[in-house]
Amino acid sequence: MADVQSMGHSGIQCGSDPREGREFYVTAFGAQPHNWTGLNTDDLLHARSPHPCVIIEDFLFVTFPHGRAKAPASCRGIGSARHAFAVSRAQFVDALARLDGAGIEFEGPVVHPEAGPLGESVYFTDAIGNFFEICWRRDEDREYDPVMIGGD
Amino acid sequence: MSSSRLAGGDLLSGIVVEVKDLRATRAFYEIVFQHTPGTWREERGSIRFSAGGQAVEFVRRARPRTSGSTALHHAYRVSAGQLPATVDALRAIGHTGDWWHEDHVSERDLMPYFSDPSGNWVQLVASDAVDGLVDHVGMEFADLEYAEDFYVMGLGAVVDSYHGLGDEPGLSAQPWTEGDDPCAPWTRYRRFSFRSRTVEGRITPQLYIGLGGVRLGLFLARGHNQEPPEDVVKGTPSVRLRTGRSVAAVAEHLGGAARAAISARYSGRTIAFEVEGNTIYLRDPGGNYVQLECAP
Numbered sequence: 001m002a003d004v005q006s007m008g009h010s011g012i013q014c015g016s017d018p019r020e021g022r023e024f025y026v027t028a029f030g031a032q033p034h035n036w037t038g039l040n041t042d043d044l045l046h047a048r049s050p051h052p053c054v055i056i057e058d059f060l061f062v063t064f065p066h067g068r069a070k071a072p073a074s075c076r077g078i079g080s081a082r083h084a085f086a087v088s089r090a091q092f093v094d095a096l097a098r099l100d101g102a103g104i105e106f107e108g109p110v111v112h113p114e115a116g117p118l119g120e121s122v123y124f125t126d127a128i129g130n131f132f133e134i135c136w137r138r139d140e141d142r143e144y145d146p147v148m149i150g151g152d
Numbered sequence: 153m154s155s156s157r158l159a160g161g162d163l164l165s166g167i168v169v170e171v172k173d174l175r176a177t178r179a180f181y182e183i184v185f186q187h188t189p190g191t192w193r194e195e196r197g198s199i200r201f202s203a204g205g206q207a208v209e210f211v212r213r214a215r216p217r218t219s220g221s222t223a224l225h226h227a228y229r230v231s232a233g234q235l236p237a238t239v240d241a242l243r244a245i246g247h248t249g250d251w252w253h254e255d256h257v258s259e260r261d262l263m264p265y266f267s268d269p270s271g272n273w274v275q276l277v278a279s280d281a282v283d284g285l286v287d288h289v290g291m292e293f294a295d296l297e298y299a300e301d302f303y304v305m306g307l308g309a310v311v312d313s314y315h316g317l318g319d320e321p322g323l324s325a326q327p328w329t330e331g332d333d334p335c336a337p338w339t340r341y342r343r344f345s346f347r348s349r350t351v352e353g354r355i356t357p358q359l360y361i362g363l364g365g366v367r368l369g370l371f372l373a374r375g376h377n378q379e380p381p382e383d384v385v386k387g388t389p390s391v392r393l394r395t396g397r398s399v400a401a402v403a404e405h406l407g408g409a410a411r412a413a414i415s416a417r418y419s420g421r422t423i424a425f426e427v428e429g430n431t432i433y434l435r436d437p438g439g440n441y442v443q444l445e446c447a448p
Binding site for chain 2 (some may be wrong): 015016017018019035036038039040041042044045047049050065066
């Protein structure tokens with residue numbers, strides 16, 4: 001059995017307009033737009049539909065256009081499954097300011113129990129209800145293995 | 153100099169079109185431009201029609217590079233009241249033409265398209281605008297992402313709109329697939345779906361960009377076509393843009409900020425250009441030639 005290091009990327013629906021979907025990650029997380037699949041002739045000839053990728057630090061989101069345009073019922077989306085990104089406690093303040101500046105409604109900061117691993121979290125969704133969390137960890141000094149993207 | 157400042161004064165000053173026969177070309181385009189106040193000028197190997205600050209130059213080539221099966225097309229403005237008569241006149245000399253629509257919001261109604269005597273697609277746009285002969289130009293690219301970066305980060309264009317990227321409300325290839333939707337052929341394609349195991353109609357990914365008051369339509373190529381050599385930056389057919397910036401300022405931008413932006417996105421790639429007098433010659437990522445006419 002292969003030794004799994006970590007989760008490398010997520011494929012996620014982004015609404016009917018993939019450019020707008022990509023923009024959400026840029027404004028909400030400060031993500032870097034990466035490449036598109038499906039916007040070159042080779043891809044077209046291989047029946048690959050256009051979809052962009054964005055990178056949040058060491059994490060890759062492959063976003064797929066989908067016609068679902070459902071306003072989320074709450075900042076906690078539909079169900080509880082979510083992508084949760086950890087930042088330092090100092091960066092957490094910046095993350096909130098970024099969400100505020102982008103006009104993205106969020107719930108929190110929610111303070112977690114002192115004995116637990118998490119300090120605070122905010123919860124929010126994109127336009128079609130994908131659920132996200134940004135938190136800071138009380139063990140933020142712990143070292144993590146960075147994930148390599150694109151064979152770097 | 154930022155790319156937005158480069159875009160500030162940009163205008164389409166003209167296009168250069170390759171043709172096989174100048175006499176037949178003039179006979180065709182004299183009808184297209186018959187109600188447009190302008191002047192014809194003949195030179196050795198070319199003819200030029202100038203109107204409203206723009207010029208269309210037709211250069212003779214033994215084997216002209218024309219539209220073929222690509223999205224290359226030139227849209228000319230024709231007075232709305234004169235459009236039917238213009239269509240009739242072209243039909244009278246043997247050009248049957250087609251009525252198609254495209255996907256840009258201003259091109260959803262059927263419009264007449266003709267193939268000129270050399271095989272260049274000509275779109276006639278009903279318009280009473282007095283500031284320009286050319287409404288827009290459509291071009292094709294094997295890499296639409298690179299094309300956007302070239303024109304937006306390199307030349308300072310602004311994204312106007314896009315289609316064929318997702319599930320756009322009100323836009324579907326299905327009617328075209330069933331033969332009920334007369335679309336310009338470069339806006340649709342068929343592909344075998346490995347999911348449904350059937351042949352499906354699709355909307356060609358396309359991006360519209362603005363340079364000053366001019367719109368360029370960038371279409372993803374639906375097949376591989378021969379392009380000119382990558383190291384040749386001076387050629388035809390071409391699009392001529394005018395900018396109020398000096399040649400030194402534009403060259404500094406292309407060789408500096410624009411080059412850095414492109415090479416950051418595409419390792420090893422750059423923006424090649426040549427300067428001759430006040431003109432900068434470029435080849436875009438689709439092999440389309442661009443001339444930037446700079447301020448003296």
